[in-house]
Amino acid sequence: MIATMDGVLLAELKKLYSAEKQIAEALPRFVEAASTEELRDSLLSHGEESREHLARLEESFGTLGEDGDGAICVGMQGLLEEGLSALQRYDAGMLRDAALIAAALRVEHYELASYGAAIELARGLGHDEALALLEQTWAEEDLAEKKLGQIAIQVNAEAYVGRDDV
Template identity: 45%
Template sequence: MKNESTSKTTSRTTSKSASNGSGHKENLSKIFEDTLKDIYWAEKHLSKALPKMSKAAYDEQLSAAFDNHLKETEGHIERLEQVFEQLGKKAQAKKCPAMEGLVEEGKEAIEEYDKGYARDAALIIAAQKVEHYEIAAYGSLKAHAKMMGEDEIVSLLEQTEQEEGNADKKLTQISKTVNEQAYSA
């Protein structure tokens, strides 16, 4: 019985040590690429939703912020295409259920509330959820790119991450006025 037990332990140890080698790097590369495809789909999906959010906004500053972020989002899509190119890969999207759900929250706000500051408050909440998702995705991608030694990709991802952070701060700033207006109405 000891031999059987020892052989099982040796087999598990060998399997573990084999998977600690290049297999992890391959898995991390796949995770990076899958996340890249995910955020690429997310940005493209968002680019279709932002004009609707802008049109639904009552506050002119909020509408302008959505319009501005649409232009930035188009730039994010271009940068992601550059990242794919740097990796020698074709730009490819993979459906992002998280972004689909977050965009759906924005649609629900438009449908559930009449045009005005209360709807704007709901739109800001939905938009900030989107920004936080994107910030997390770009931050994680940037960390992986650093580990891979892809400095140009890090730079592209960092630029987008900063823009997403700025968009979030802008929404916070606008929300102060919008929320005051909504609560005083």
């Protein structure tokens, strides 16, 4: 049983570590499925960022005298599986891109929520080094989410142009 708040923080960070690893692994398949250049670029840069996020988590574990192994983030597993299987229902193009953006936004929100929770725990426990690292990543996730939102507006607008029922 976990009996301390430090234990709760550690458990949350281990889940995040697993989530980031899964994202880094799955992203090439999402990139391959995307047609819009901006979407591909945004997914590619998120892949690079995910590796930095992993490095920051490793650094955070170091400041806590722990390591990141031992947890699997089942939530992220589900989001990625659901996202990838949804893509198979579309031919390459705007519709698939719209579905891809929806999946990517769900992943991003999950990450933001998880980092947000870990940030509050690290703040409460006075783990300042880990806190600074987590906040840095949170800010990048926030930016990535906003960029995805902008791409969604653009992709969806282009997809609507092709409709004959509007």
